[in-house]
Amino acid sequence: MFNIVLLEPEIPQNTGNIGRTCVATGSRLHLIEPMGFRITEKGLKRAGMDYWQHLDVTIYDNLEDFLEKNNNPKIYYATTKGPQKYTDVSFEDGDYIMFGKESAGIPEDILHDNKETAIRIPMNPEIRSLNLSNSVAIVLYEALRQTEFAGMQLEGHLRNFDWD
Template sequence: MNIVLLEPEIPANTGNIGRTCVATGTRLHLIEPMGFRLTEKEIKRAGLDYWKDLDVTVYDNYQDFLDKNPGAKIYMATTKAQKTYTHVEYEPDCYIMFGKESAGIPEELLLANKENTIRIPMVGDIRSLNLGNSVAIVLYEALRQNNFEGMKLEGKLHHHSWDEA
């Protein structure tokens, strides 16, 4: 799986998303301009000690991203979409794009990709969910559809056995 952040603005969100990507074996793609530098302490604090393990690529702009990922199947998450994120079938190598916190993905890009726009349902007129939460919701649905391939599906207790219960 691939998560794409188009012009992210808040370092703590990107750090949190980076940690989610490490935990799920997902690649992170960051498209400039960003509202921060990757060396900022806030991004490392949110990503904790996982940031060094992140598979991340930075692109100069959206066209650079397209040029370096030809033929990529891109789903665009937006509050403006006509269908929900559960109404598509995610391919194991697809890209799920999220826009910047203050404005989302530009409408021109949404119109050019209208068949692949998705939304998370919400009540009322709330503008949007937190970016990190949105990424986690959609990413885990995509991973679920692909049977959590390559992921650890069972946990274990440190001091007891599940058979004791």
């Protein structure tokens, strides 16, 4: 199981989509305050659809609260400023992957202190960043691929036909 950490998320629809991705992948979601919305907002629930009730989610007062309650876990910091690609690291079951708020990302002092685990998604230099929920999906599915999609359904089935 992987742990997705959102540091001060601002847009409820992104968080809802990320919650749905977490349910689909068996990942835990960690939300660190302050957030730009209330957890009860319609946009959040609408984006998460009927999956939100199945989400394993924990909310923390601040970054220090998160670190303390999770015993200073191994964290990969996803950022446009990262020195290495997300495909360059070796993810392991139980790792934490942190994403910063939509308007500013993860603070640079945190990134500076964690250079070895600061990762980026390559993109054209004219683009500032990808959508947060897309970024989470990209990095999380690479982590899952590296761990051979453990515990996930690997084959689909047709309703009216066999694959013979």
